[in-house]
Amino acid sequence: MTIHDPTNSAARALAEEFSLVSASKIPSLRVYLKSTWRRKDFIAELADARSTQQYSDSLLGRIWQLITPLLNAGIYFLIFGVLLGTNKGIDNFTAFLVSGVFVFNFMQVTVTAASGSIPKNSRLIKAIQFPKLVLPLATVVQQIQQYAVSLVVLLVIVLATGEPLTLMWLTLPVVLVMQTLFTTGFALILARWGARSRDINQLLPFFTRTWRYVSGVFFSITIFTASMPAAVGTALLLNPGAVYIDLVRDSLMVTQSSDPIIWIMGAVWAVLFFVVGLVYFYRGEKKYVN
Amino acid sequence: MSTNKIPTVVVDDLNIKYRVILGANTGSAAGALRSLVSGKAPSQVVKSVHAVKGVSLTAYEGDTIGLVGRNGSGKSSLLRAVAGLLQPSSGDVYTASQATLLGVSGALNKSISGNRNITLGGLAMGMSREEVEAMRQQVIDFADIEEFIDMPMGTYSSGMQARLRFSIAAARKHEILLVDETLSTGDTEFRARSQAKIRELSGAAGTVFVVAHGHAMIREVCNRAIWMDKGIIQMDGETNAVLDAYEADVAAKKAAKEAKDEGK
Numbered sequence: 001m002t003i004h005d006p007t008n009s010a011a012r013a014l015a016e017e018f019s020l021v022s023a024s025k026i027p028s029l030r031v032y033l034k035s036t037w038r039r040k041d042f043i044a045e046l047a048d049a050r051s052t053q054q055y056s057d058s059l060l061g062r063i064w065q066l067i068t069p070l071l072n073a074g075i076y077f078l079i080f081g082v083l084l085g086t087n088k089g090i091d092n093f094t095a096f097l098v099s100g101v102f103v104f105n106f107m108q109v110t111v112t113a114a115s116g117s118i119p120k121n122s123r124l125i126k127a128i129q130f131p132k133l134v135l136p137l138a139t140v141v142q143q144i145q146q147y148a149v150s151l152v153v154l155l156v157i158v159l160a161t162g163e164p165l166t167l168m169w170l171t172l173p174v175v176l177v178m179q180t181l182f183t184t185g186f187a188l189i190l191a192r193w194g195a196r197s198r199d200i201n202q203l204l205p206f207f208t209r210t211w212r213y214v215s216g217v218f219f220s221i222t223i224f225t226a227s228m229p230a231a232v233g234t235a236l237l238l239n240p241g242a243v244y245i246d247l248v249r250d251s252l253m254v255t256q257s258s259d260p261i262i263w264i265m266g267a268v269w270a271v272l273f274f275v276v277g278l279v280y281f282y283r284g285e286k287k288y289v290n
Numbered sequence: 291m292s293t294n295k296i297p298t299v300v301v302d303d304l305n306i307k308y309r310v311i312l313g314a315n316t317g318s319a320a321g322a323l324r325s326l327v328s329g330k331a332p333s334q335v336v337k338s339v340h341a342v343k344g345v346s347l348t349a350y351e352g353d354t355i356g357l358v359g360r361n362g363s364g365k366s367s368l369l370r371a372v373a374g375l376l377q378p379s380s381g382d383v384y385t386a387s388q389a390t391l392l393g394v395s396g397a398l399n400k401s402i403s404g405n406r407n408i409t410l411g412g413l414a415m416g417m418s419r420e421e422v423e424a425m426r427q428q429v430i431d432f433a434d435i436e437e438f439i440d441m442p443m444g445t446y447s448s449g450m451q452a453r454l455r456f457s458i459a460a461a462r463k464h465e466i467l468l469v470d471e472t473l474s475t476g477d478t479e480f481r482a483r484s485q486a487k488i489r490e491l492s493g494a495a496g497t498v499f500v501v502a503h504g505h506a507m508i509r510e511v512c513n514r515a516i517w518m519d520k521g522i523i524q525m526d527g528e529t530n531a532v533l534d535a536y537e538a539d540v541a542a543k544k545a546a547k548e549a550k551d552e553g554k
């Protein structure tokens with residue numbers, strides 16, 4: 001809050017006469033988004049710098065982008081497919097599981113990384129004035145690049161496990177756009193929270209783990225909640241995590257199909273989170289500098 | 291000041307308070323939950339420092355203003371507020387264009403090369419990729435780090451980091467330039483070069499604020515000086531008059547302290 005001393009309005013009158021701009025006031029949302037868009041090269045450069053940095057100390061370098069998702073899928077296959085047998089009633093469990101793991105990981109990793117995007121760039125923030133929106137957006141761009149690698153692996157696995165190439169594959173880009181919009185919005189909300197308190201980093205893993213377990217990454221929600229009240233199953237199915245996993249499976253697997261309501265929810269979550277996240281992050285702009 | 295001058299920076303009753311977190315309740319899951327539920331910032335042991343207390347001033351086109359005062363008198367905080375890098379507690383700063391702060395020490399990103407830091411800094415300032423490429427060699431030459439430019443900036447000495455940071459920021463055209471020398475750790479040779487750069491920039495039509503160790507340099511380049519003490523403006527006026535008064539005060543305080551020490 002900026003409180004003006006009414007006795008000193010001469011200074012403001014002078015500022016107004018020569019159309020000087022307040023250094024502390026946030027520009028309008030339109031101007032803010034415009035100046036963010038002008039820095040799209042900056043966003044790309046930040047994303048690329050971070051990817052380089054992430055693997056700079058490891059021997060295998062960026063090959064980890066490929067190995068990490070494969071190892072993840074392997075572990076889940078061992079535990080849930082072989083040991084616990086959650087694969088009952090699911091055709092082509094491998095494709096079912098790998099799509100779940102990859103699609104969910106993108107959301108989880110992105111929102112987790114975004115929550116640290118403001119404090120991690122405090123050097124840059126202290127040195128140069130720019131719209132802070134570029135920082136969480138760079139995180140999202142970096143994770144999209146990683147996700148693209150995972151998706152190529154996923155498509156290979158899906159085809160290798162006997163799924164035919166169908167016209168439904170054409171819906172995949174639509175699903176991915178919706179999922180990315182949702183994830184970006186969610187990431188922006190967490191980026192603002194993470195700027196306020198370091199406690200978020202501690203709490204977030206518990207939240208994302210719970211989210212993973214209720215999103216049907218490695219089991220069929222419909223089959224597992226069959227004996228429970230209908231509301232439980234519906235609630236789980238409509239949560240954004242389950243929605244986007246379900247839609248990707250609908251696109252890629254002939255044995256999986258989504259209810260039209262799931263498609264609608266996919267669009268609703270995307271628009272809702274993206275708009276709310278953008279406005280919410282923008283309104284906190286003043287808080288990121290101190 | 292005559293009234294027909296064009297103002298470029300207007301500081302209106304500016305107050306800056308820092309919250310310094312002394313530790314305690316940071317980084318617990320319970321703390322985050324509590325702050326999320328209550329909507330309040332988590333409870334921490336916090337000390338408030340009132341760095342700038344009700345400062346008002348107007349700077350005009352062509353002004354080169356030297357800021358003097360003891361450490362902790364609020365000079366750097368004032369500059370950072372003018373650059374929009376610090377949020378005022380109350381009051382405001384109005385500027386004709388985005389002010390650029392020179393002299394913040396250290397790398398923008400320690401784990402990437404000097405070259406990529408140039409790209410990052412230029413793009414952050416709103417330059418296009420072409421503009422960054424056009425300035426790159428000039429920045430490298432000015433910072434004099436040609437042979438290290440592809441090494442991670444974390445491997446640089448603090449002097450080299452400061453030189454590169456200064457050079458990146460100085461490469462852009464500025465209407466309002468804020469130079470905080472106390473934050474930079476360049477060696478003597480580079481300091482001479484940066485001062486030459488400041489003289490060159492202050493020769494143009496813009497407005498320059500300088501915080502410097504060397505009063506000789508301020509006397510030479512500044513047409514106006516501001517003496518700050520404990521967050522307030524002690525004196526604002528013609529350079530030599532202000533510096534004479536400040537130096538007399540420093541000498542008097544030193545003599546008083548020596549007299550007191552001897553009396554013990």
